[in-house]
Structure formats: structure tokens, C-alpha cells
Amino acid sequence: MGNENLDELDKPIVDTRATGIAAPGQAPPPLVILAIDDDPGMLRFYKAALTNESVRVESSTDPLRAVELAESLNPNLILLDLTMPGIDGMEALRRIRLRDPEARVVMITGDYSIESAIRAIQAGATDYICKPITPDKVRGIVQEAREQVDLTRRESTLENQLAEVFSLEGMIGRSPNMLEVFDLVRRVAPHLRTALITGETGTGKELVARALHELSPRAHQRIAVFNCSALVDTLAESQLFGHRKGAFTGAIADQAGIFEWANGGTVFLDEVGDLSQAAQSKLLRVLENGEVQKLGLPQSITVDVQVIAATSRDLNVEMKSNRFRPDLWYRLNMVQIQIPPLRERREDILLLARRFLLDFASQYRKEIHKISRRAESALLAHSWPGNVRELENVIGRACMLTRTRMVDLEDLPEEVRNQSVRTAASPTTMEDAEKQAVVHALGITKNKALAARKLGISRARLYRLLTKFGLDDDLPTEERFNEAADE
Secondary structure (H helix, E strand, O other), X not given: OOHHHOXXXXXXXXXXXXXXXXXXXXXXXXXXXXXXXXXXXXXXXXXXXXXXOOEEEEEEOOHHHHHHHHHHHOOOEEEEEOOOOOOOHHHXXXXXXXXXXXXXXXXXXXXXXXXXXXXXXHHOOOEEEEOOOOHHHXXXXXXXXXXXXXXXXXXXXXXXXXXXXXXXXXXXXXXXXXXXXXXHHHHHHHXXXXXXXXXOOOOOHHHHHHHHHHOOOOOOOOEEEEEOOOOOHHHHHHHHHOEOOOOOOOOOOOEOOHHHHOOXXXXXXXXXXXXXXXXXXHHHHHHHHOEXXXXXXXXXXXXXXXEEEEEOOOHHHHHHOOOOOHHHHHHHOOOEEEOOOHHXXXXXXHHHHHHXXXXXXXXXXXXXXXXXXXXXXXXXHOOOOOHHHHHHHHHHHHHHHOXXXXXXXXXXXXXXXXXXXXXXXXXXXXXXXXXXXXXXXXXXXXXXXXXXXXXXXXXXXXXXXXHHOOOOOOXXXXXXXXXXXXX
């Protein structure tokens, strides 16, 4: 392994790149609609109603084939009949949502009941509509889907723009802690001689070191990276300072060390706290006098390098235990840059995860477009003891394993899934389900009379349910009384 690439362990943050949904001025692709109904006349009706709507309508009378179509087409909207031979709409919905937890599915039925409505909403249907259905209603459903797709596209574009704005030399972060790191790097780099980067394993210390180099006046010169814990003492000193032929067993020729090789540039020493006492003494001499002494050679050679060191150890503890030289500490610690652990910069988790998703999707040549909401909730809830490197590995594994176009909860390792926070718990009793159905109907219709009609119950019964669930604060007593005669 060359001196320039001796340690890849602290490179968890990927380089940023701009991406977009569509080129400027280019119209977005048409919506893909999948209609599933055992009545061919109904499918013809959908196509006729949507002739001028800039959509691509695919259809099937076979629910089993339609489930396969849903996977291959990745439709923006699915119009699904409830009652069909073979498998019914509920089973088709379950299978579709199993493959795509965020599929937008509108259940359409000619046999309405509040029980089936509750089941459909619980199973993940976006809406539940009774037949007969008018062309205007179909176009309204499609328009709602279009607005949701447009919103998703805008969010994706904004996320990509955020990744560009909140980045520095391949690092990504919008949390206050990381923005402070970026600011410090920018201010220090032009005047850098020595710097110490501290932080837990996997936080990205090497990327910070490379950013310091790239923003310094020595950016056009070499940067040498060396992991001080990777080799035994003699070999570590030989790699750092060089050796003369015959200096030790196996030294069959003269060899330049990292400092000599990177003369004029930058040396990055990762895990500097693991250096032996002898190596620490020689490093101190480089920092104080710019002199390097090769193993087996009495005279020194002069070098001009800027030195960036990093450690995951607490060097104050190491000094008290006499394992690290205080004078070397003072030399290295002219500027200290503390990299926060990922658990202290949770604003960056999804920004990083989505960037990793793009990278691994490209690397594996898979069409993976997003992370599901429940998977995102699990990522946000995890404590990330391995920091950004662990996050990168988790997303890489998920992209490798997923069979769909998104990373879902089941694609994440068990230790991440177990810490997930359920943002919307499923109803556990009939009463909970009933309350959810009422809230959902009111949320869609914004009107109690329409909500009652949608639920297939009288307004009087709806009012009693609102009172039961404590949702009737804005309902006048007279209105409840007058509507009691409805039932």
C-alpha cells in the first residue's frame, strides 16, 4: 500500500455532487397511473376520463398480474377495486404495500361499509371511494397525486441543493456543530502549520485533514496519510522517517519516509496517540526544527511540511499516564478541531443517508430512489456508536439487499430496526380504528356532513363519535340536538 493511501478508515463522508429530477426548462415526465379492476368497462372509463390529463394509464383485470405490474411500473397512483376474483383488493393492497410501503393507492368500491373503510385505511390506502365515480372525481384524484409528486420532486431538488450548500470539500453537514467545523477549517487552512483533529472513530477526521490541505497554499503539493496504529514500532518509524540499507532485518535498500516523500506538502498522522515514545521524540524534532533522521543514518535531512494529526483518544489522559509527551501535545495543539459524533448532529443523518443512497445506487447499478419514512424514523432513532462510517455501511448494506426501488425498514440491520420510533402507531382496538377512520374522513372532507356520508353513517352518529373521542369542541350543542333525528 502506498504512503498516500495508508488509511481509509476515516473516510466515511462521501464527495458531494449535484443531481436533479429534470433539466432546467424540461417538463417532468407524465404521471404513471395503474388501474386495477375486474370490469373492463371500468378500465375503459378511467382511460377516457384521463385522456387529456398528461398521464400514462396502465391497467389490468387480473389482480395478481397487477401486483407484478405495480412493482415494475412504480406508478405514481394506483386505482384499486375492492371486490375482485382471485385475490380481493385488500390482499392486493397488502402485497403492493409490502413491496412499496409508500405506494399511493386509492381503494374504489361499489359495496361500501365502514368496516372495510377502516380496514383499507389501516392497510395503507390513501383514500376509500364509493362507486359510481364521475370523470371529474377521477381527475381530482389524479390532480391530488400530481401535487404530491410535484411536492416530492421539489423536496428532492431542495435536498440536493442543501447538500451542495452545506458541504465543504466532500464533507456534508447542516447542523450547527458541523457548520462551526466548516468555518474553523476555512479560517485555519490558509495559515496552517500544525493542527490536531479530535473525535470518535468514524466521524470523518481524514476528510477534515484533506479539506485543510486542499484549502491551504500547499494544495498543489502531496498529502501523505499514515495510520500510526497500523504497524509495529520499528516499521512505523521506518515508514515515517525512512531508513538506510541494513538499518534492520529486511532493510535491503535505502527508503525515504513519509516526511521526505511529502516535502513541501502535508503529512496527516491518524491516531497519533498510538505512536511509540521514540517516534514521538522524532516527530517533535520535525515540528521544532524541520529535521528528519532516518533509521541507521546519523545526520538529519531538512523537510518543509505542514503536519495534521488526529486521534480518537483523550490525549490529556495519555499524558497523565506518561504515554504521550506533553511537549508534543503543545506543538500539535496549536489549533484543535473537534469533530462531533453523529448522535450530536442528528440534523445531518438524513442528509448523509440520502447522499450515500445515491452513491450506492450508482455503484450497484440499481434503481433505488428513496428511503421510506419508517426507515428514516429508524435511522433518526439509532444512537450511531460507529458514527458516519456506521451510517455509510448501513445504507450500503440496505442498497445491496433491497429488492425494490426504495430502502425500507426491513432492509436495515436488526440493531437499527430495534431502536426505531413509530411515528404513527397502528390502531390496536376497534375503537382506535374507528377513531382513526373518523379523523381521516374529516381530514379529507373538512366537513362533518360530507365526512358522515363518506363513512356511511348518519351525522347524529358521527357527532356522538366526535363526543366520545373528545373531538367535538367546536360543535354547537344545538347542532348535535337537531341532528339527533337523523338516526
